[in-house]
Amino acid sequence: MNITVIGTGYVGLVTGTCFAEMGNNVTCVDADPNKVAALKDGKIPIYEPGLEVLVSNNARENRLHFSTSLAEAMADSSLYFIGVGTPSNDDGSADLSQVLAVAKEIGQHLDHYAVVVDKSTVPVGTADRVRAVIEAELQKRDVEIDFDVVSNPEFLKEGAAIEDFMRPDRIIVGTDSDRARELMRQLYMPFNMNRDRTVYMGVRDAEMTKYAANAMLATKISFINEIANLCDCLDVDVENVRRGIGSDSRIGYSYIYPGCGYGGSCFPKDVKALIHLAESCQYDSQVLRSVDERNKRQQRVLFEKICQRFGSDLSGITIGVWGLAFKPGTDDLREATSLVLLHDLIGAGARVKAYDPIAMDAARKLLPKAWFDNCDLVLADHQYDALKAADAMVLVTEWKPFRTPDFMAMKKIMKQPVVIDGRNQYDPQQMSEAGFEYLGIGRRG
Template sequence: MKLTIIGTGYVGLVTGACFSEMGSHVTCVDIDKEKIDNLKKGILPIYEPGLESIVLNNYKEGTLNFTTSLAQAAKDCNVFFIAVGTPPGQDGSADLQYVLQVARQIGSVIEDYAVIVDKSTVPVGTADKVRAQVSKELEARGAAIEFDVVSNPEFLKEGAAVNDFLKPDRIIVGADSHRAAKLMRRLYAPFSRNRDKMLFMNVKDAEMTKYAANSMLATKISFMNEIANLCERLGVDVENVRKGIGSDSRIGYSFIYPGCGYGGSCFPKDVKALVKTAKDAGFVPTLLDAVEERNNLQKQVLGNKVINRFGQDLTGRTFGIWGLAFKPGTDDMREASSRVLIKALLDAGARVNVYDPVAMDQARKEIPAQEQEKICFAQDQYSALDTADACILVTEWKAFRQPDFKKMASLMKERVIFDGRNQYDPDEIKEAGFEYHGIGRELG
């Protein structure tokens, strides 16, 4: 089967590479010539474990290609995947300009029946807008070409996206025609050999499913963070509470880890978009509003803890920050808690040393130049602690799980650890001679 993927960002590149790995002939299209040229050289625009080898191998085999020309990619194409960005607007709504622009371009180049798939996360009703744009272009061409628009949302975790795509727990397809559904079943057959993982529904149902899933996970995180804040005030260890409620099979252990807030390209954006959709429909999303508010407040918790411990004026203080990406396994710093923490410390007069195993280059691109003047980008996790008044764990990379406390003590000015992910055992930290501050664990 011949596929065209429009957009070579996180979703598009993973989708294209994994389909080519299963034998489809895939062409990835992007208007960014530099990005396409780099991909042909084996230089990927994102960090994702396992992705590079799949891209390189399939490009070498000729099953995965890259181009800036949609017209070239469209020849004899069966399926077009729209995988371009839908950034949040000022009001929180998903910006569909790139999706609709691609829809018009597809309408100008298709030659025969095709299925057009919305892979980007888009609000309910987007498929109708895509269909209208394609039809408008076909009418302008005087071309009577049949097509279907399908919603096939992605459920990829950054840091585990390749495995999620190759071994999905479910494949959601929103299709309003039997012909499109049949083609999508054939396309995904290699991913459902041990059991049928495909769930077919109406297009709008599939569009809503993506937003509901991400918002549900964000809700679990914000709920647990709220409980952590309450535990802290009551002298309760939230980690014991987490284990207690997680043992209930109706709740489970996933997404109930207290921390310093969620980030990334999905949860913040999707919660905002669903809130906007609800309000546009005349519905007050009380719970979702609270989820977003709690997360925004939670990102301030670490900075507040540091200021409560060291004072409002941090002039002359230095803090070593471990982790910049919003989660382990990625270099993505979008909506990362580290951004809020760094700004709070700098605004209070401090200097910061930062280290992340993967996201250092991305940090240099995204952190404003005026902030970088007071930031030292360390060579490793320990040099980030040189003369530091405290170590602040923000991203729970594996490299940070078993640190050398003796080495840390020899480098740091004061032996203080702020654990933004509750990664460490407070008793172990104290036995090593450090003062410990966690999330929901201020037990004295």
């Protein structure tokens, strides 16, 4: 099949590359000419394990192409995947300007039957808006061309995106058109070899399914964080509680790891967008509002623990931060807890030395230049360099190299042996035996 994928971010590039890997002829279009030039040069603008090799193999085999021209790409294909960003507006609603701009461009150039596929995460009703924008453009051109708009939300996780796309738990296809459904069935057939994972439903149902999935996962995280904070108050070890409830098959172990809050480009904005969607139909989404509120507070838990230990004026205090990405396996800093922590620490007068195995370049580009100029923030070359003369180490992202560090070496180079563990990676008893003052999230020391 000939496919156009619009947007070459974490979702679009993975989608296009995986379709090409299955033998399709794919053109990935992006409005950013620098990204397209880099991709044509074989350079991947994001960090995603395994992606670079797949991109270069498929480009070499002439199945994967990159372009800034949607009009050119559209001419040869019958499936247009919209994978552009849907960030939050100030009021929490999803900003659909990128999606609707693509729809407009499609309407300006459409000249044969095609299926327009919303892969971006979009509120219920967006497919109707995309259809209306395309129809308006066709009317302006005074042409009548048949097309369908399908909702096919994406569930990949950054850091495991290729595996998730190639072996999905489910493929959601929202459409009421038999023609579109058949094209989608054929396209996804190679991803369904062992068993058919596709769930067909209405377009609006599919749009809601994506938000409901992310809201459910965010709810599990905020729930266990609330329990962990209560454990801190009640001298209970949340690690025992986590294992105790996870063993219940109705609850399960996934997404019940307490920590310093969820971040990333999906959960925070999608929960907010769903709250906004509820407000737009005068429904008070009490659960979702609490999930969001708990998370905002949870992202400040590490700073609160630091203030309890060192006081609220942190002048003269040096904090070593391990991990900047919103989670391991990615260079993505969007809504990362590290950003909240760095703002709080530097605002309170602390000096910060930070290290991340992958997200250092992204951090250098994103963080305020003044922090670097004033030496409020130093990005260390190595995880242990971030701890030299530090009054405390704070673990924010649980990258594998942070899991079993050389505690003796750490103790020698740190000014004070204080470890604040935002992801409950270390054993309180072992830490205490090694001579560390240890603070986890809901852990009994």
